[in-house]
Amino acid sequence: MASKIEQLSFLIVDDYGDFRGVLRNMLQSFGVQKIDSVANGREAISHIEANRYDVILCDYNLGEGRDGQQVLEEIRARKLIGPSTVFVMVTAENTRLMVMGAVEYEPDSYLTKPFTKDLLAQRLERLLMRKTDLLEIEQAIAHKDYDLANQLLDRRIADNPRNVNEFIKLKADLCLKAGAYDQAENIYSGVLMQREVAWARMGIGKAYYHNRRYTEAKSVFEGLIEANERFMAAYDWLARTLLALDEAEAAQKVLETATSHSAKAVVRQRTLGELALKNSDEKVAEKAFGQAIRMGKHSIYKHPSLYANLARAKAVTTSGDVGMKVLRDMQKAFKGDREADLYAAMTEAVIQEDMGNGQRARQCMVNAHEFYKELGTRAAPELALDMARTCNRMGEADRARELLQQAVKNNHSDELFLKEVGDTLSHLGLSDDPQAMIGDIKKGIVRLNNRGVELARVGKLDEAMLLFEEAVEGMPGNKVVNLNAARIFMLYMQEHGIDSRRLEQVREYLERVRGMAPEDRTLHKMQRLFSKLVRQ
Numbered sequence: 001m002a003s004k005i006e007q008l009s010f011l012i013v014d015d016y017g018d019f020r021g022v023l024r025n026m027l028q029s030f031g032v033q034k035i036d037s038v039a040n041g042r043e044a045i046s047h048i049e050a051n052r053y054d055v056i057l058c059d060y061n062l063g064e065g066r067d068g069q070q071v072l073e074e075i076r077a078r079k080l081i082g083p084s085t086v087f088v089m090v091t092a093e094n095t096r097l098m099v100m101g102a103v104e105y106e107p108d109s110y111l112t113k114p115f116t117k118d119l120l121a122q123r124l125e126r127l128l129m130r131k132t133d134l135l136e137i138e139q140a141i142a143h144k145d146y147d148l149a150n151q152l153l154d155r156r157i158a159d160n161p162r163n164v165n166e167f168i169k170l171k172a173d174l175c176l177k178a179g180a181y182d183q184a185e186n187i188y189s190g191v192l193m194q195r196e197v198a199w200a201r202m203g204i205g206k207a208y209y210h211n212r213r214y215t216e217a218k219s220v221f222e223g224l225i226e227a228n229e230r231f232m233a234a235y236d237w238l239a240r241t242l243l244a245l246d247e248a249e250a251a252q253k254v255l256e257t258a259t260s261h262s263a264k265a266v267v268r269q270r271t272l273g274e275l276a277l278k279n280s281d282e283k284v285a286e287k288a289f290g291q292a293i294r295m296g297k298h299s300i301y302k303h304p305s306l307y308a309n310l311a312r313a314k315a316v317t318t319s320g321d322v323g324m325k326v327l328r329d330m331q332k333a334f335k336g337d338r339e340a341d342l343y344a345a346m347t348e349a350v351i352q353e354d355m356g357n358g359q360r361a362r363q364c365m366v367n368a369h370e371f372y373k374e375l376g377t378r379a380a381p382e383l384a385l386d387m388a389r390t391c392n393r394m395g396e397a398d399r400a401r402e403l404l405q406q407a408v409k410n411n412h413s414d415e416l417f418l419k420e421v422g423d424t425l426s427h428l429g430l431s432d433d434p435q436a437m438i439g440d441i442k443k444g445i446v447r448l449n450n451r452g453v454e455l456a457r458v459g460k461l462d463e464a465m466l467l468f469e470e471a472v473e474g475m476p477g478n479k480v481v482n483l484n485a486a487r488i489f490m491l492y493m494q495e496h497g498i499d500s501r502r503l504e505q506v507r508e509y510l511e512r513v514r515g516m517a518p519e520d521r522t523l524h525k526m527q528r529l530f531s532k533l534v535r536q
Contacts, residue, residue, distance in 0.1 A: 006031030008054035041066025060091035066298040074300040083138030144524040266296035286313040304340035320355040342371035410477030482509040
């Protein structure tokens, strides 16, 4: 075991210098030579950005700034560590807030202070053995080479090793990510026929949900919560399922229960707050957004929308002046952030209008339109909904309708988002038949895509390029259109030679998609093709 550990690189994160020294001495007694140590979350992130570590031993309570949970959530979200890195949370605390918060981000293991050198060695040996067993598969997944990952998984499952269920779980989860929901359901069902396993039951619930079998999914998630009231992911999926069933108030209650069990999940608090605002429950929204801001002060999920929505809630529950104070706090926290400027302008417009300051409200809307235009394709789809609601509230119904129609054009393949657009159109009274409006826009885009692909198939690449170039101008935020445009342009250059202008256009299309959907599989295929083209 020592010969294995001594080759590895370690990062120790702890705010107590004495304990950093104790851990260093333990590791050195195993023969480890590559050891860095830092005192806080900021330094930890900086070191992880600059170096690759095999093992990170991170204390939960790091004093001021990020705690251990927030270090873990950031390096995972930013993909600063790969599948082979072992992350161990070290803690002297065992409060419910800490335990529930840390569990949700799933470190590889926990060590409770004080612990012995032998316990550390045993824990590391077990973790490293597991990581080595899964490494080749997880690396293929990390590189988006799903065909290779599936081949490796099938080979390992056929060998029927002692930990075969780990490979089966990875296989089923990969099917979910690929959209092969029926195949995933069959795998999870096969596991459940052998014995009841929570991860398989959860997986089958997700498969039901994605196949729009919402009633069955609801039953699965409710059963998981009944069996274990601390199964936090089941609450999130149950709330999502209830929303799909148009049971918004029930979904809110589910999230309220979840946040009472685990208050540190900023994303869940944000979801609860947004849902409560839609349900006109400003009291619950105020509490949820307030918690999200407090808990997320040093989190990667800190976001201007939390402040904007808290301001909206407080303007109703307390006063417009209190809401304006929250907006001033937001502008201090996000100084120079154009997205924050947009949220501030939209929110202030509504608050000022309600306070009777019409002239100031109108100026805020002018600013909001300028900021929204400046963000362009960098604006998240949800911003279009917020902007449309604000425009409608300020008497700009035609502009609100245009924004929602453009949102459909830019996101025509995202069914969940389109449902939100339809609900917004209906709620704002902007369409007598939202589904028909959305359906017509979708059909037009599908026809356009099909026409472009057909032109390319019969060799009319010039016409196909022109078609997609115009389409991208009209739908700059549409992932599918940008990817198809990139594909056609690359096909043309493969046949007719490299053109620097077209090469730059392809780079722009791919960069747009990377900003919108960095995990998209087609994007990664297109990026590989683009790299080959550039090297020619």
